[in-house]
Amino acid sequence: MTGVSGRPRVEAERRAPQRSGEAVYGFPPAELAAAAPEARQISPLVPGAGAIEDIPDGALSRLVVLAPPGTLERRYVLAQGLRVLAEDGILVALARKAKGGARLGGELAAFGCAVREDARRHHRICQTRRPARALGLAEAIAGGAPRLSSALGLWTQPGVFSWDRLDPGTGLLLGHLDGLAGSGADLGCGVGLLALRALQSPAVSELACVDIDGRAVEAARRNIADPRARFLHADVRAQAPGFRDSGSGALDFVVMNPPFHEAGREDRGLGLAFISAAAALLRPGGVCRMVANIALPYEERLKAAFAGARMLAQRGGYKVYEAIR
DSSP, X not given: OBOTTSSBHHHHHHSOOOOOSEEEESXXXXXXXXOOTTOEXXXXXXXXXXXXXXXXXTOEEEEEEEOOSSHHHHHHHXXXXXXHEEEEEEEEEEEEGGGTHHHHHHHHHHTTOOOEEEEETTEEEEEEEOOXXXXXXXXXXXXXXXXXXXXXXEEEOBTBTTTTSOOHHHHHHHTTOTTOOEEEEEETOTTSHHHHHHTTSTTEEEEEEEESOHHHHHHHHHHOOOTTEEEEXXXXXXXXXXXHHHHTTXXXXXXXXXXXXXXXXXXXXXXXXXXXXXXXXXXXXXXXXXEEETTSOOHHHHHHHSSEEEEEEEEXXXXXXXXXX
């Protein structure tokens, strides 16, 4: 059972309410929509941030939102934003025009808001106040809330990577995870598909499931009922407590499907950073199995970071590598 916030009731009751005058969701360009210095970060893509679902109704006076590109996710965040604002509280929402910004004004108007809209630097910037009677918030929150996917057979949520389908790269890597043993990590674990496959091996003693998206971590936690698994909301690129500090040079294996998009834009450096992180986490002789799009130039970094690397498979525009530390 869930409350209006979209958080399961039992979980919501376990968490202490978070009260603050202002908050910010994501990292909107300051020159377009400045958040107050004291505004609390509440994006699930920021490890250590608060959660918008945990803020009580009407607790905020102002909220600045860098709206996500996906329709269900964006309407969910906007509806949550209106829920947590006090009546007449200020909501500033913006997005690149090609990434949902063109729809922002209409979506806010459908919630019963009077919207003032501006266009600058390829963004649409909407400012509104929470109306006395907002419309359709519960429906939008339900539409973007965690749910059990019939396609995946797993818990997931709009906004998580490949939230409603099996990513073909992940699907290819799933067939090449035999023989794993010892202590390992799934870097960028998503909802836990690779972790579930890795844990089919009785020789695996423990597995750290790590993702920068807190929604993915919570979904993986619900999907993996295995005491060998632990779950970390962390940036693979950072020295996160409980992750890199304790795992450096100690793991027997790493599995991963590295991202190559950040903030809606291609960033090939992400995959390179994941390869470096995997190498730093593994003991000598430890193994990394990863999948990547065939267009991504990871071979040189694999050769530099590992004692040896080879391609295990190539299909459908993806390639699977095994690299030995």
